[in-house]
Amino acid sequence: MKILKFALAGLGRIGKIHLDNLLQMNSIKVVAAMDPVEESRKYAEEKGVLNVTSTYEEMLSSTDIDVVVVCSPTDTHADYVEIAAKMGKHIFCEKPLDLSLQRIVEVLDVVEGSGVKLMIGFNRRFDKEFKKVKALVTEGAIGDHHLVKITSRDPGAPPLSYIEKSGGLFLDMTIHDFDIARFIVSKEIDEVYARGAVLVNPAIGDVGDIDTAVITLTYTDGTMAIIDNSREAAYGYDQRxxxxxxxxxxxxxxxxxxxHQLFTSQGSQGSLPLHFFLERYAEAYKTEMSDYIKSLKNGTEVPASGNDGLQSLKIGLAAIKSLKENRPVKLSEINQFQKIQMLK
Amino acid sequence: MKILKFALAGLGRIGKIHLDNLLQMNSIKVVAAMDPVEESRKYAEEKGVLNVTSTYEEMLSSTDIDVVVVCSPTDTHADYVEIAAKMGKHIFCEKPLDLSLQRIVEVLDVVEGSGVKLMIGFNRRFDKEFKKVKALVTEGAIGDHHLVKITSRDPGAPPLSYIEKSGGLFLDMTIHDFDIARFIVSKEIDEVYARGAVLVNPAIGDVGDIDTAVITLTYTDGTMAIIDNSREAAYGYDQRxxxxxxxxxxxxxxxxxxxHQLFTSQGSQGSLPLHFFLERYAEAYKTEMSDYIKSLKNGTEVPASGNDGLQSLKIGLAAIKSLKENRPVKLSEINQFQKIQMLK
Amino acid sequence: MKILKFALAGLGRIGKIHLDNLLQMNSIKVVAAMDPVEESRKYAEEKGVLNVTSTYEEMLSSTDIDVVVVCSPTDTHADYVEIAAKMGKHIFCEKPLDLSLQRIVEVLDVVEGSGVKLMIGFNRRFDKEFKKVKALVTEGAIGDHHLVKITSRDPGAPPLSYIEKSGGLFLDMTIHDFDIARFIVSKEIDEVYARGAVLVNPAIGDVGDIDTAVITLTYTDGTMAIIDNSREAAYGYDQRxxxxxxxxxxxxxxxxxxxHQLFTSQGSQGSLPLHFFLERYAEAYKTEMSDYIKSLKNGTEVPASGNDGLQSLKIGLAAIKSLKENRPVKLSEINQFQKIQMLK
Amino acid sequence: MKILKFALAGLGRIGKIHLDNLLQMNSIKVVAAMDPVEESRKYAEEKGVLNVTSTYEEMLSSTDIDVVVVCSPTDTHADYVEIAAKMGKHIFCEKPLDLSLQRIVEVLDVVEGSGVKLMIGFNRRFDKEFKKVKALVTEGAIGDHHLVKITSRDPGAPPLSYIEKSGGLFLDMTIHDFDIARFIVSKEIDEVYARGAVLVNPAIGDVGDIDTAVITLTYTDGTMAIIDNSREAAYGYDQRxxxxxxxxxxxxxxxxxxxHQLFTSQGSQGSLPLHFFLERYAEAYKTEMSDYIKSLKNGTEVPASGNDGLQSLKIGLAAIKSLKENRPVKLSEINQFQKIQMLK
Structure with a gap:
């Protein structure tokens, strides 16, 4: 079988994880990588990657490449994907593809025209817990579904500088939950009602974001989902x-x-949830990549498509609108020229 | 210490539970009971109650009474409470006091004027689970509270004939959850957004009710609660x-x-939740009554007041309005002349 | 249906529990009770028992009695049972019937000759947990059984004065576990190997007992059970x-x-086991008595017979012998003239 | 820091795991490997190992080597370790070092004389669960320890051909539990009583082994441990x-x-334990090797020594003797000339 040749654009935290995982996989080879930062390039070189460059263009021209893995900053995603698609290379791109609906639609058009396979890095879809729940739902174990409940709380807020550019809680954090809400029951969302507050850190409010939220989603068939979020769970990453x-x-x-469970005269004690996504989703990152490779090899659909990225962004934009106007917002109200803006 | 003399008005399912519990308590005596149904009267007589009558008036005049326990049908509650209060008797009344805000306000005025102690039967407040959570919240174990999540699902819907007169899901079932939302964090509600659907049984929709709901509550300090309800959980009474x-x-x-946990090659298996409120809250019914007796003996505040009943009804009315108009509704929009009507 | 008339001999801690439970049961009546202590007699009188006496003989002659419940001190059990059996009264007797095998055999002969129904108070057989496990084992859920594991640890040791007369750990405490070992898989024991130590309190060793033990039982079919005991579990009554x-x-x-589960930055915390047998087996005491009443009404076998008491004592005596001689001891080595003695 | 050069002797199932783990570690390099089987050699070559040979001697002379990892069949362990030690190479050896006490003592003498660091592959010591329990015990969370309970059941028996040469259940399987019994409380064993039976498969009995066992260990301070074993747990690898x-x-x-937990009208359902040691101890195998590397780098004691292997074997021999003679056996009865023989 053909050995697929991979190149990685971006060797930050997630890029390094993908690199390490790819190096352990059979029937593929990592042939190139790029990062503007020297330390990151050195990391790849020490792992044995032969063509390590400091620009995307150099990387693409350095050797023969079948698949590009895009883990660079968000504002480069759309361009990198578009370029790779035009060159006929398959693409794995970290979410989000872009924060502009209009730009996403443009890029997805190019991808579709090119015939390459684009996968978006919705890593939670590959977590064994979420997969098991979806499998049981799909096989009918709970009958017709009525309600979905998602708890998603981070152990701590990112730096304010990051929050300012992230599009805010709904686009940076809840967007994963919007994706799970669609994924877990294989249904589309019709309406969003979002309630939020600044309870963790007033500075988050000062940059125009919230840190705590409750979102009600209504599916197109009238069933419902509820999501609750916090930027700071003192006990670790809460993902249920x-x-x-x-x-x-x-x-x-x-x-x-x-x-472990410890019982003393003071009560019983046990362990906390794994700290954050790197620990909780370590296996999911591996499965994500190996499932993508399988879909490339077998010519089957990718398990998280460009459209999945598009839909989650739409839900996020509706949530922002709902929060601002304190009313339920239909997804049909969100069109491709909707501008991203912070929550307040 | 004085032996308090109790009389029970209504010996249906809940009335019998209260009677059995009262018969096991010290320093009180059940001296009278009433029920229009002969079988119910016989039940009390066999348990040794001396004055068993078929009307409320006969019961009140049959002997010396300190406390009246009202477990008769909802439409008698307001009148029975008012009469007992005017006679200077303490009253334990099953919820709701009435379905009309205006009538409740009238009755609470009479109670306040009379100086008797009125307690409303919000049994869940006395459940060891809810009490433990409230105790930990109160002592600061989780710091400032940000979110409350209440899951409340019945094992099966009541008869349609009952639903038609009950005021609907929010006033009949969720009203307990509204009370817990206030109780568990000792805060008041400012705004309600309710989403509902008919997913269990279309006939429930035909009588103007819903059977599945998701409600977002906003407290006056901007923190939030979410409640999810279903009339039919296949696996039993779900109360978390x-x-x-x-x-x-x-x-x-x-x-x-x-x-128990059974492990075989097929997987692991365990037991289901207790079937319904009679099983789950059996101990809570006892504690409820003994706590009421303590407050009578010690002259302390009752642990579930007439105002608690009033507030929960207001939240319920706001939820109905929110569902009808598909928008968040402030509690301040609900005034005492608000009419109860089914959800659609 | 005939109302069975009950009399209680002994109104100590367990006697009061049985009295309270009997007073709530249908189709029986508590007609008499006895206790040498005035406070105990007063307890029964206040509960409405009409014939309350200070001696067993007075009680038996005070009124018409169908069933005697024996909860008096252990050294009176054999005589009280024998007397009641000769008078044709059914007997519920707290364990143990006696600490002498020979005496037990004599009494069981009298009981058998009289045709009355004797039940021994092995309360754990009626615990919902043990019943559920036995039910699943019996219906074949785990196939042929190979191993039984019983953990049984008390929250604290009884007074030394009690330990001295109790026959020691194996006869006072482990005897319940020996019964469960037979009950849970419906098999008989062939051989016992016991290992013990004084680890909780040296004073327990001074009076000739141990406080910590591990016992291996071999069933007649070669399968095995292991029991571990401690007189003092800091975290409460451990019964698994x-x-x-x-x-x-x-x-x-x-x-x-x-x-409840509390998660903070320090870890997760939960509740402890119920404190001791009164709390853990509160429901089991009720079921025990109502099951006995059912067997009397229906003429079926009692769920814990005199022979069950005999067998558990034999295993206990074998355990004592095993501990002293540090070798496995066959039950066939224990004959009815075996004397009880403390462990060392 | 010096890069340690590793060579692997034996590329079977465990050898491949160690190879894959070593390839991911920093500051070491796998420079050689050997296996008589071509497929195994090919595996190593494809992973980039430069010197891959078919004999141990060839491997040792092929290049400069600091550390030898011995994963070859048990009957080669002693010789391979002895040769490597004499050449001054550190050794990681899978358990057991040998089935003869005398031979082990000889080899350990050579190792001690050579000054190299020998580690035995007791993988369970590196499992996060066992480590956490030991850490809590060590820091005094449960006070003085009284009892240890180890449940250890395999999902299925190995082939009879393997069992015949393995030394039997106690030396092949329970030996890990003997090690954990010493490790978890940092104490030595004084006496062993073993009870066993053939309950899973009569053919196991025909080759002179048992498949189900209960072992009582007494530590030198009089405290106790109990181990229960089965060759076949229908629900997976049971390690508690x-x-x-x-x-x-x-x-x-x-x-x-x-x-996951699934609740339906039939009950609740969950997942089973991980299938077997490869799944359960996947992380432990990594930690084991990285901890060994740390001890080499830092010059600290290895976390599982040759003496640990020796002690576990002694306990195993005592268990065999105990089972045969149906009596407790002191470890002091086992001397280095004790011959291994099957259980019956």
């Missing part, structure tokens, strides 16, 4: 999901450091 | 609560039939 | 069971005060 | 530990495939 239906309910709990 | 705050999170799970 | 077989494993956990 | 002490109890549970 529950689906309730006519025949039952299925839920998945957090992954803990270990299963 | 979670409170998230600046220093952590505390939650309480369902009470199961037993703790 | 597990059965492993050819098709799987089933276990039951402790009953906790409540199900 | 519990330590009970004067101030409390700590336990660790199995690692499950995922945390």
């Amino acid at each position: 999901v529950e689906v309730f239906g006519s025949k039952g309910m299925v839920k998945a709990e957090n992954n803990l450091h270990d299963s | 609560v979670e409170v998230f705050g600046s220093k952590g999170m505390v939650k309480a799970e369902n009470n199961l039939h037993d703790s | 069971v597990e059965v492993f077989g050819s098709k799987g494993m089933v276990k039951a956990e402790n009953n906790l005060h409540d199900s | 530990v519990e330590v009970f002490g004067s101030k409390g109890m700590v336990k660790a549970e199995n690692n499950l495939h995922d945390s």
Whole structure:
């Protein structure tokens, strides 16, 4: 079987994870990588990557490449994907593709025209917990689904400088939950009602964002989902999901450091959830990449498409509008010329 | 110490539970009971109650009474409470006091003027799980509270004939959750957004009610609560609560039939939640009554007041309005002349 | 249906529990009670028992009695049972019937000759957890059984004065576990190997007992059970069971005060097991008595017979012998003239 | 810092795991490997190992080597370790070092004389669950320890041909539990009592082994441990530990495939334990090797020494003797000329 030749654009935290995972996979080879930062380039070189460059263009011309993995800053995603697609290379791109609906639509048009396979890095879809819940829902274990509940809380807020450019809580953090809401029951969203507050850190409010939120989603069939978010859970990364239906309910709990239980006269004690996404989703990042490789090899659909990225962004934009206007907002109200702006 | 003399008005399902519990308590005596149904009267007589009558008036005049426990049908509550209050008797009344805000205000005025102690039967406040969560929240274990999550699902819908007269899901079922939302964090509600659907049984929709709902509550300090309801959980009575705050999170799970776990090649299996409120809240009904007796003996505040009943009804009315108009509704929009009507 | 008339001999801690439970049961009546202590007699009188006496003989002659419940001190059990049996009265007797095998055999002969129904108070057989495990084992859920594991630890040691007369750990405490080992898989024991130590309190060793033990039981079919005991578990009453077989494993956990879980930056915390047998087995005491009443009404076998008491004592005597001689001891080595003596 | 040069002797199932893990580690390099089987050699070559040979001698002379990892069949361990030690190379050797006490003592003498660092592959010591329990025990969380309970059950028996040469259940399987019993509380064993049976497969009995066992260990301070084993747990690899002490109890549970819970009218369902040691101890194998490398770099003691291997073997031999003679056996009865023989 053909050995697929991979190139990585961007060797930051996530880029390094993808590189390490790719180096352990069979029937592919990492042939090139790029990063403007020397330390990052050195990391790839020490791992044995032969063509390591400081610009995207150099990388693309350095050797023969089948697949580009885009892990560079968000504002480069759209351009990098467009360039690679035009050159006929498959693309794995970290989310989001862009913060502009209009630009996403343009890029997806190019991708579609080129016939390459674009996958968006919605890593949670590959987590064993979420996959198991989806599998049980899909096989009918809970009958018709009525309610989805997603708890998603980070252990701590990112720097304010990051928040300012991120598009805010709904586009930076909740967007993963919007994707899971669609993924877990394979349904589309019709309407969004978002409630939010600044409870963790007033400085987050000062840059125009919220840090705590509750979002009600209504699917096109009238069933509902609820999401709750916080930027700061003192006990670690809280990632739970529950689906309730006519025949039952299925839920998945957090992954803990270990299963120990200590009983003393003071009470019982146990471990906390894994600290953050790097720990919780370590396996999911591997599965994500190997599933993408499988879809390339087998010519099957990618498990997280450009359209999935588009839909999640639309829900996020509707959530922003809902929060500002304190009213439920239909997805049909969001059109491609909708501008991103901070929440207040 | 004085032996308090109790009389029970209404010996239906809940009335019998209260009677049995009262018969086991010290320093009180059940001296009278009434019910229009002969079988119910016989039940009380066999338990040794001396004055058992078929009307409320006969009961009140049959002997010396300190406390009246009102467990008769909802449409008698207001009148019975008013009469007892005017006679200077303390009253324990099952919720709701009435479905009309105006009538409740009238009755509470009479109660206040009479100086008797009125307690409303919000049994969940006395459940060991909810009490434990409230205790931890109150002592600061989770810091400032940010989010409350209440899951409340019945094992099956009541008869349609009952639903038609009940005021609908929000006044009949969610009203307990509204009370817990206030109780668990000792805060008042400012705004309600309710989303609902008919997913369990179309006939419920035909009588103008919903059977599945998601409600977002905003407290006066801007923090939030979410409630999800279903009239039919295939796996039993689902009653969970979670409170998230600046220093952590505390939650309480369902009470199961037993703790067994069976592991076979097919997977692991365990028990279901207790079937319904009679099983889940059996202990809570006892504690409720003994706590009421304590407040009578000690002259302290009752743990669930007439105002608690009033506030929950207001939230329920706001939820109905929100559902109809698909917009968030402020509690201040609900005034005492608000009419109850079914959801659609 | 005939109303069974009950009399209680002994109104100590357990006697009061049985009295309170009997007073709530239908189709029986508590007609008499006895206790040498005035406070205990007063307790029964206040509960409405009409014939309350200070001696067993007075009680038996005070009124018409169908069933005697024996909760008096252990050294009176054999005589009280024998007397009641000769008078044709059914008997519920707290364990142990006696500490002498020979005396037990004599009494059981009298009981058998009289045709009355004798039940021994092995309360754990009626605990919902143990019942559920036995039910699953019996219906074949785990296939052929290979191993039984019983954890049984008290929250604190009884007074030394009690330990001295109790026959020691194996006869006072482990005897319940020996019964569960037979009950849970419906098999008889062939051999015992016991290992023990004084680890909790040296004074317990001074009076000739141990406070910590591990016992291996071999059933007549070659399968095995292991029991571990401690007189002092800092975290409360630890009562767990597990059965492993050819098709799987089933276990039951402790009953906790409540199900709350608190997560903070320090870890997760939960509740402890219920404190001791009065709390853990409160429901089991009720079921025990109502099941006994059912067997009397229906003429079916009692769920814990005199022979069950005899067998558990034999295993206990074998355990004592094993500990002293540090070798496995066959039950066939224990004959009815075996004398009880403390462990060392 | 010096790059340590590793060579692997034996590229079977475990050898491949060690190779893959070593390839991901920093500051070491795998410079050579050997295996008589071509497919295994090819595996190493494809992973980039430069010197891959078919004999141990060729491997040792092929290049400069600092550390030898011995994963070849058990009957080669002693010789390979001895040769490497004499050449001044550090050694990581899979357990057991040998099945003859005498031979082990000889080899350990050579190792000691040579000054190299020998580590035995007791992988469970590096499992996060066992490590956490040991850490809590060590820091005094449960006070003085009284009881250790180890459950260790395989999902299925190995081939009879393997069992015949393995030394039997106690030397092949329980030996890991003997090591954990010493490790978890840092104490030595004084006496062993073993009970066993053939309950899974009569053919196992025909080759002179048992498949189910219960072992009581007494530590030199009089405290106790119990181990239960089965060759076949229908529900997967069952690896649990519990330590009970004067101030409390700590336990660790199995690692499950995922945390999902499904509730339907039929009951609740969850996932099974991970299938076998490759899954359960995948992380432990990595930690084991990186901890060994740390001890080499820092000149600290290895976390599982030759003496640890020796002690576990002694306990195993005592267990065999105990089972045959059905009596407790002191470790002091086992001397270095003790011959290994099957259990019956």
